[in-house]
Amino acid sequence: MLQLGTLHYVYPGANGTRFDHSLGVYHLAGKVVKFLKEHQPELNISEEDCLCVELAGLCHDLGHGPFSNFFEKLLVPALNPNNGRRWKHTDTSLQILDLIYKTDEHK
Structure with a gap:
């Protein structure tokens, strides 16, 4: 099922499935939480917290x-x-x- 509708008609190489969307959200959520962990140690973000944020991104839809x-x-x-x-x-x-x-x- 396409997440981005007719995107592939405008950009023929684009892949806008719900699966691709969820993988992208998983990836970006992981990058954000790991950036915060590294640059704001006072937040005490654990590896388990990072995993939970990634899984939330993967499963959000x-x-x-x-x-x-x-x-x-x-x-x-x-x-x-x-x-x-x-x-x-x-x-x-x-x-x-x-x-x-x-x-x-x-x-």
């Missing part, structure tokens, strides 16, 4: 549905008129991570 914004803005409210306007992909992302964690506990 897990809850997006198919067709992304179309799904969220049009389809969800149409399928669930009472609660559809309050649905947020970030809440679904957390639910997915909780489910993965709980499933892993039982192994």
Whole structure:
């Protein structure tokens, strides 16, 4: 699923999938937190903190549905008129991570 819509029509070599977007956010989030760790030691940022920030960047869009914004803005409210306007992909992302964690506990 394309994160950036028709980007590849304007820039034929561009790759704008949700996977590429999440990898990019993971990478940039890691660079930022490591920069802060190095240049602001008073923040006491640990390696574990760095890993958590990277993982948050990687997983931040897990809850997006198919067709992304179309799904969220049009389809969800149409399928669930009472609660559809309050649905947020970030809440679904957390639910997915909780489910993965709980499933892993039982192994």
